[in-house]
Amino acid sequence: MKKIFLSIDGNTAAGLASYSFTEIAGIFPITPSSPMAELVDVYASQGKLNYFGEVVKVVEMQSEGGAAGTVHGALQAGALATTYTASQGLLLMIPNIYKWVGELLPAVLHVSARSLATRSLSIFGDHQDVYAIRQTGITMLCSHSVQEVADLTAVAHLIAIDSSMPMCHFFDGFRTSHEIQKVEMVHAEDWRRQIPMDKVAAFRKRALNPHCHPVTRGGAENDDIYFQGREAQNRKFDETIEIAEKYLRIASELTGREYGLFTYYGRQDACDVIVAMGSVTEVTKEVIDALPSRKLGLLKVHLYRPFSIKHFIDALPKTVKRIAVLDRTKEGGALGEPLYLDVVAALRQAERNIQVYGGRYGLSSKDMQPKDIKAVYDFLKDKPRHNFTVGINDDVTHLSIPVCDFQIENEYKSCLFYGLGSDGTVSANKSSIKIIGEATNKYAQAYFAYDSRKAGGVTRSHLRFGNNPIRSTYYVKNADFISCSLDSYIFKFDILQNLKVGGTFLLNTSVKPKQIKSMLPDRVKCQLAQKKAKFYIINANAVAQELGMGRHTNTILQASFFKLANIIPLNSAIEYMKKYAEKSYSKKGPEVVQMNYKAIDAGVDPELLREIKVEPCWKKLEINHVKELTGDDYFDNYVMEVGALRGDDLPVSSFLKGELLDGTMENNITFKEKRNIADRVPKWHKENCIQCNVCSFVCPHATIRPFLLDEAELMAAPKMIGDDYLKPLGGPNVADYKYRIQVSPMNCVGCSLCVTECLGNKIPGKTALEMVDAEGETKEEVLADYLYQHVSVKPNTFPTTTIKGVSFLKPYMEVSGACAGCGETPYYRLLSQLFGDDLMIANATGCSSIYSGSTPLTPFVKDRSGKGIAWANSLFEDNAEFGFGMRMAVNQHLATIKRIFESVLGCRDLEEELEDLVRDYLANIKNRGFTAKIRDRLVRLIENSCCEGIKEVLPFKDDLVDKSVWIVGGDGW
Ligand code: SF4
Numbered sequence: 001m002k003k004i005f006l007s008i009d010g011n012t013a014a015g016l017a018s019y020s021f022t023e024i025a026g027i028f029p030i031t032p033s034s035p036m037a038e039l040v041d042v043y044a045s046q047g048k049l050n051y052f053g054e055v056v057k058v059v060e061m062q063s064e065g066g067a068a069g070t071v072h073g074a075l076q077a078g079a080l081a082t083t084y085t086a087s088q089g090l091l092l093m094i095p096n097i098y099k100w101v102g103e104l105l106p107a108v109l110h111v112s113a114r115s116l117a118t119r120s121l122s123i124f125g126d127h128q129d130v131y132a133i134r135q136t137g138i139t140m141l142c143s144h145s146v147q148e149v150a151d152l153t154a155v156a157h158l159i160a161i162d163s164s165m166p167m168c169h170f171f172d173g174f175r176t177s178h179e180i181q182k183v184e185m186v187h188a189e190d191w192r193r194q195i196p197m198d199k200v201a202a203f204r205k206r207a208l209n210p211h212c213h214p215v216t217r218g219g220a221e222n223d224d225i226y227f228q229g230r231e232a233q234n235r236k237f238d239e240t241i242e243i244a245e246k247y248l249r250i251a252s253e254l255t256g257r258e259y260g261l262f263t264y265y266g267r268q269d270a271c272d273v274i275v276a277m278g279s280v281t282e283v284t285k286e287v288i289d290a291l292p293s294r295k296l297g298l299l300k301v302h303l304y305r306p307f308s309i310k311h312f313i314d315a316l317p318k319t320v321k322r323i324a325v326l327d328r329t330k331e332g333g334a335l336g337e338p339l340y341l342d343v344v345a346a347l348r349q350a351e352r353n354i355q356v357y358g359g360r361y362g363l364s365s366k367d368m369q370p371k372d373i374k375a376v377y378d379f380l381k382d383k384p385r386h387n388f389t390v391g392i393n394d395d396v397t398h399l400s401i402p403v404c405d406f407q408i409e410n411e412y413k414s415c416l417f418y419g420l421g422s423d424g425t426v427s428a429n430k431s432s433i434k435i436i437g438e439a440t441n442k443y444a445q446a447y448f449a450y451d452s453r454k455a456g457g458v459t460r461s462h463l464r465f466g467n468n469p470i471r472s473t474y475y476v477k478n479a480d481f482i483s484c485s486l487d488s489y490i491f492k493f494d495i496l497q498n499l500k501v502g503g504t505f506l507l508n509t510s511v512k513p514k515q516i517k518s519m520l521p522d523r524v525k526c527q528l529a530q531k532k533a534k535f536y537i538i539n540a541n542a543v544a545q546e547l548g549m550g551r552h553t554n555t556i557l558q559a560s561f562f563k564l565a566n567i568i569p570l571n572s573a574i575e576y577m578k579k580y581a582e583k584s585y586s587k588k589g590p591e592v593v594q595m596n597y598k599a600i601d602a603g604v605d606p607e608l609l610r611e612i613k614v615e616p617c618w619k620k621l622e623i624n625h626v627k628e629l630t631g632d633d634y635f636d637n638y639v640m641e642v643g644a645l646r647g648d649d650l651p652v653s654s655f656l657k658g659e660l661l662d663g664t665m666e667n668n669i670t671f672k673e674k675r676n677i678a679d680r681v682p683k684w685h686k687e688n689c690i691q692c693n694v695c696s697f698v699c700p701h702a703t704i705r706p707f708l709l710d711e712a713e714l715m716a717a718p719k720m721i722g723d724d725y726l727k728p729l730g731g732p733n734v735a736d737y738k739y740r741i742q743v744s745p746m747n748c749v750g751c752s753l754c755v756t757e758c759l760g761n762k763i764p765g766k767t768a769l770e771m772v773d774a775e776g777e778t779k780e781e782v783l784a785d786y787l788y789q790h791v792s793v794k795p796n797t798f799p800t801t802t803i804k805g806v807s808f809l810k811p812y813m814e815v816s817g818a819c820a821g822c823g824e825t826p827y828y829r830l831l832s833q834l835f836g837d838d839l840m841i842a843n844a845t846g847c848s849s850i851y852s853g854s855t856p857l858t859p860f861v862k863d864r865s866g867k868g869i870a871w872a873n874s875l876f877e878d879n880a881e882f883g884f885g886m887r888m889a890v891n892q893h894l895a896t897i898k899r900i901f902e903s904v905l906g907c908r909d910l911e912e913e914l915e916d917l918v919r920d921y922l923a924n925i926k927n928r929g930f931t932a933k934i935r936d937r938l939v940r941l942i943e944n945s946c947c948e949g950i951k952e953v954l955p956f957k958d959d960l961v962d963k964s965v966w967i968v969g970g971d972g973w
Helices: 010-021 034-045 064-076 087-092 094-102 146-163 188-192 197-206 226-231 234-255 280-290 309-315 338-349 370-381 425-439 513-519 522-530 540-547 554-565 570-588 590-604 616-620 633-643 652-656 694-698 711-716 753-757 774-790 803-807 825-838 847-853 879-904 912-923 928-943 949-959
Strands: 004-009 024-027 057-060 081-085 108-113 139-142 167-172 180-185 262-266 272-276 296-301 303-305 322-327 355-361 388-390 413-420 443-450 458-466 479-484 499-508 534-538 610-612 680-684 704-709 738-743 769-773 839-843 870-873 964-968
Touching (some): 010 034, 010 146, 010 188, 024 034, 024 064, 064 081, 064 087, 087 094, 108 146, 139 146, 146 197, 180 425, 272 338, 338 355, 370 388, 499 554, 522 616, 554 590, 694 803, 711 774, 738 774, 753 769, 769 774, 803 825, 839 847, 847 870, 879 949, 928 949
Parallel strands (some): 081 108, 272 322, 479 499
Antiparallel strands (some): 534 610, 704 738
């Protein structure tokens, strides 16, 4: 039978296979597992039939707890039920998982394993979530790669049905769930034949049914029988091991790939062995193959629970002397991480005398390069110790092991693309992978690294193409081809450090070929020369504008990639790209298809895609490594290091500074960052401005603001302000002020909402605001710096109940990580303008928590008096309770203050002036405006009072003014 190959990611592989075994799917979305459930939902809406001849019934519940409860009910009523989750979502299912196990129900749970929110949230991959359910008794099966997900998803369902025990099938979040690989699929009929229909029938027969099986389940037991009942189920776990072995053997036969409860890879005379689960095993295999003279091995764990000592021992070569157990988790205060403890217990019970050392790696998708794995083997051989870490520099507790440079020469081509979030680079690369993977015999792999901003952050696409399956589950470090779609990145990031000698660099820039050499930093020129690189530029922005594609340069740059990277013949690539464009855009009409055809032709046009000669003398250029410093240690050595993509290099000690240990971020950061990501920004034409302030009111990033300047502020302003201001229109008390609209061009993200909404622009023939090339405007940033920070809000001018008046107020939220044109952040900013100096926010997890709290980039600011927004995020599902707790604390402190004040009224020692003030305070305790006005005087009088009793208030002096506590939902309000 013909082999089936698909270029898909791990989530698609799991969703695809699990659909066929599922009758009911109870779902709730959580990153990175959501695409599995979404895919199942799509198949159901298309009427796809499962192996039982039915369309899957998909129900989205109110939470993961609800999804798990639905699965529980469906199983009790005799339907095979499945769910998909990760992280906190999985933890919310724990009570139901115990029920599934106790009631012997064949639920299947597919988990793209992910970090848990602790000192901060992280959506990336590790095993903290799956380890948190190991105690429930659920069967746990791990897939280590996208190919294994494609092979073992069906196995997970088969084991569950045959054993009548629930199953958790897990794989690494992002590294496997989102890595696209060309994988070989088993024919559906081959899997369908394996279903033990007698077990399905038995399961259905056992279901609750008032007509034929009216029984009672889930009762309560006492101390006399509960214990024995739990122990009575022991044999189920032993049987599950045998059943799992059977289906893993069948998987080996059907796929030709070796599967067992534990699968060994490496030399049969190995001395040093790594035991691990997940994608790290793929890179470990590469390292073993690259060091054939060393006696190295790897034991991959597939069936983690029940843990079979017999199979574990049988899989290990007799020669093994030392084992390093790699755990992708952190259990604070434990003697060792879970897999380490299992291995120690297994060896002890089997009476095997092998030294075992536990180590942590890869939390939150921390990249594991071949050099990290080699370091573990070197460490084992040298002076090993338990409780090590690899991949970070722990300069505090010194648990990390040394890592030396080591790279593996692979036969494939590797490519690295730097893009701007939402600019289409990632989509274009996904289509390239599909084109190459599906139209040729080549294998392809793609992995996408994002920063947490909703848009406008940097994306890195790591692509590999080769003639054999690709096992490199780590970032591209030695690229044949690098593309950069935003020229300002070459100043910010060390883009070329990962280019191999003789590689090709493509830069999208509006700088003309003749000027490019003078624009390039010396560091970049030197690297190009040292690496003997080929260098090309293209102005894809101009082409996209001309073709009417707006900011979407991706198709043009994709065509340039196919021309320069030489993965497949250019003619075929163009043909495939055009076919793909037709397939993708034909629904939008022939004009859109034609536009894409033109973009493809432009990307390979030698007039537009220009080679720039790299001059050998550039090698000698002096490279100035001096960083621009602000003098603020937190900003210079933490914020900017993370921003420059050097966060991986920060040692553990960096997190002991200030309040970083508990995850606290400092305010007043994002404006200083000056991302410079817009290629077009608004320009103000004062002569047509009607001073409505609508531009500022709608701005999602608070990067266009109106000002009223007094004489002194005008005099102190940078000279470039000239006479670019207006006499204010309307309003009382404004005669002595000057009006100006100021854009911050280096912080603006170029969404153009302000231009669209500008009322001045609505007057026929007039333009008060227009989008212009950003390059000519960046000089204005100096003016923005001055006006945004030094011009005061003028009281008693325009009422703050109007759009115009409120827009003059200081935003306590600016330059968030929200998408360009975001519809939520103008409200958030408005809230900050109205109440920012006494605002506490309990924010749920979601869009708003990400654009507000992507460490270290908080958009919140404090004013010159030190007041500003106090913000915190708890979880996705508990922001109401979290905010309620904040409100309770504020109320409690106010109650304490009230009690103390009331207890001293009439007291002999209490001065008259103070007593009057206290009485005023008590009468207006919830009036923030009033209490804020008298607070300083009140504190001063209390400090100097002869009444000792009233001094009990002093520890609460920061709580004298009530707070405005708001609850913000993850994706809105
Ligand atoms: Fe002036 Fe237009 Fe802004 Fe109104 S929206 S203040 S007219 S620039």
